[in-house]
Amino acid sequence: MKINIYYGGRGLIEDPTIYIINKITSVLEELRVEVNRINLYEKKNEISLLPKTLKEADAIILASTIEWFGIGGYMQQFLDSCWLYADKNKLQSQIMYPIITSNSFEERESVLYLRKAWELLGGKTLNGLSIYISNHVDFEMNSEYSDLLEEEAERLYRHVNKNKVLFDSSTLLHRINLEKNRTVELSPQESEQLSVYVSDEKYVKKQKEDIEELTQMFKSMLDKNEGTSNHLYIDKFKDNFKPIEDFSGSFSLLVEDINKTLIIEIENKEFKSYYGIKEDVDVIIKANKTLLNDLVLGRTTLHGSFMAGNISAKGDFQKLKDFDKLFEFKTK
Numbered sequence: 485m486k487i488n489i490y491y492g493g494r495g496l497i498e499d500p501t502i503y504i505i506n507k508i509t510s511v512l513e514e515l516r517v518e519v520n521r522i523n524l525y526e527k528k529n530e531i532s533l534l535p536k537t538l539k540e541a542d543a544i545i546l547a548s549t550i551e552w553f554g555i556g557g558y559m560q561q562f563l564d565s566c567w568l569y570a571d572k573n574k575l576q577s578q579i580m581y582p583i584i585t586s587n588s589f590e591e592r593e594s595v596l597y598l599r600k601a602w603e604l605l606g607g608k609t610l611n612g613l614s615i616y617i618s619n620h621v622d623f624e625m626n627s628e629y630s631d632l633l634e635e636e637a638e639r640l641y642r643h644v645n646k647n648k649v650l651f652d653s654s655t656l657l658h659r660i661n662l663e664k665n666r667t668v669e670l671s672p673q674e675s676e677q678l679s680v681y682v683s684d685e686k687y688v689k690k691q692k693e694d695i696e697e698l699t700q701m702f703k704s705m706l707d708k709n710e711g712t713s714n715h716l717y718i719d720k721f722k723d724n725f726k727p728i729e730d731f732s733g734s735f736s737l738l739v740e741d742i743n744k745t746l747i748i749e750i751e752n753k754e755f756k757s758y759y760g761i762k763e764d765v766d767v768i769i770k771a772n773k774t775l776l777n778d779l780v781l782g783r784t785t786l787h788g789s790f791m792a793g794n795i796s797a798k799g800d801f802q803k804l805k806d807f808d809k810l811f812e813f814k815t816k
Contacts, residue, residue, distance in 0.1 A: 485644060487512060488541040489521040490534070492548035492559030500620040501549045501585045504613065504633060508545070508583075511637035524558035531561050535570035543579045543644045544607070546598050550586035555594050563601050575607040581640050582612035591616055610643060717746060718757045720780040724811050727753040731810070733803045736765040741772045750810065767799035767807070782813035 489509070493499050509519045520541070527534060538544065548559045566575075582598040584591045595614040602609050613636060617623045730752065737746040747765070749756040769786070771779075775794055778784045785808045789795045797804055 485516075485543075485641075486518040486520065486541050487543045487545060487640075487644070488537060489519060489545040489547060490524060490559075490562060491521060492524050492546070492556050492562065494549075494551075494556075495523060495525050498620050499549050499585075500615075500617045500623055501547050501583060503620070503624050504583055504585065504615075505545075505547050507630065507633045508637040508640075511634050512641060515638075515641050517641060524562055528558060528561075531558070532565045532569060534562060535566045535568075538566070538570055538578065539574055541578065543581065543640070544602075545581045545583060545640075546602070547583040548594070548598075550584060550588055550591060550594055552588055553590065555584070555597060559598075563605075566605055570605065572606045575602075575605050578607050579644055580607050580609045582609065582614075584613065585615045585617050587617060589616075610640065717776065717780060720813070721748060721757055721811060722755055724780075724813050725750075725755045726810060726812050727755075728806065728809060731806065733767070733800070733806070734762060734765040735803075735807065736762060736768045737776070738768070738770045739773055739776055740770060765799065766803050767797060767801075769795060769797045769804075771795040780813055 489505055491501065491505060493501050495502070505521065509521065512519050520537075522534065522537065524531060524534075546559065548555045550556075554560075580598070580602040582595045582602075584594045584598070586594070591614040595612050599609040599612070615623075623629060727750075732751050734750070735748040737748065738744075739746065744759050745761060747758055747760055747762045749762075771789070771794075775784065775789060779786060779789070784794075786795070787805050787808050790797050790804065
């Protein structure tokens, strides 16, 4: 018989979970059980590879410590990897025994969390241990607690050795639904190979570089398209420009949601427009891209939008009124 222990704590000397693991390991080894302990904090860069070690075991112990809230990141990462890469058929024949200690709270809830997670993976679970420990020294020196741990280890051995039947859980229905929603069905061999890729730092780095390259490429394409759209605004103003005799003025149109400022300069019949900054404009206007679209499509007027409170403006308000005479957009 072989039992794997996956320890999700930080490996601190005073961690009572380590004492419990050692006690249970000692009893199981006396019963001639091969116990393999894996410290997740030592394998933090290889956690995605660990699901393949489940194949070797007849039973699993998941042990973790609550230091402030929940089971901790290493254990959660291991469970996520099991969902992605473990051989679910193998898990159906494995019993999981949870061990949670806490010096804060929620030790029982965390045991239930581990049990539900393992059942979602397709395995069977025992009740396990949920223990609140305020002082690890007192706990380890208590002989009655030691006897209880020995009894728990023996109970686990009997369940696994005799392959006792356990009742099904309704969690099975949730697992079936989750499996249906998986976008890609992978065989156990494919999942294991994928876990190797995920744990390969060079491979992951190369993938990130490729993604970054694609991101930059698409960003460049979007910027190019946006530039075309921006140029279109300038063309719209130019095509619909109606000069006013002896009119001279300039407008700064800040389009807030694209963080760009359109400058319009008019000197009699001369029209000039560009994106940039001009300090001494006659009228400063703040609007958004939607309003700018409505303006060039003739759906609204600048002065009308100002009076409705849809834009803000400051400067020479007579020239603000003249804006709608300078540009006569046709309704679309």
